[in-house]
Amino acid sequence: MTRETSAPSAGARLVVLGSAGLTEGFSLIGAEVHTDADAAKVEDVLARLVKDNAEALVLLESHLAHAGGATLDRLRNEGGRIVVTELPPLAAPRDYSPAVDDVVRAVLGPEAMK
Numbered sequence: 001m002t003r004e005t006s007a008p009s010a011g012a013r014l015v016v017l018g019s020a021g022l023t024e025g026f027s028l029i030g031a032e033v034h035t036d037a038d039a040a041k042v043e044d045v046l047a048r049l050v051k052d053n054a055e056a057l058v059l060l061e062s063h064l065a066h067a068g069g070a071t072l073d074r075l076r077n078e079g080g081r082i083v084v085t086e087l088p089p090l091a092a093p094r095d096y097s098p099a100v101d102d103v104v105r106a107v108l109g110p111e112a113m114k
Contacts, residue, residue: 015049017059022061058085
């Protein structure tokens with residue numbers, strides 16, 4: 001099932017891609033949601049944002065954030081108008097470990113996260 005809603009046109013967009021359970025709450029606050037998206041859908045949405053010269057905060061469920069893709073990788077490396085971050089899976093939030101944890105450990109040492 002794919003359900004898409006449009007965010008208000010003024011200002012930055014909030015775009016959420018993930019499972020139906022995760023995106024449902026975001027749709028209630030007016031986010032543009034792409035339910036049950038796959039890696040190809042992520043690339044399509046991100047490419048459209050770039051083409052539209054949009055300002056956006058894009059939230060990806062963790063399995064989508066780790067799926068990779070040319071546009072996703074480019075946006076992560078360049079920063080700027082489109083900020084991409086990941087959300088933990090709704091069904092297993094305690095199993096989630098953000099990528100920034102590895103960076104913190106590398107910089108501050110393995111004890112930093114205890």
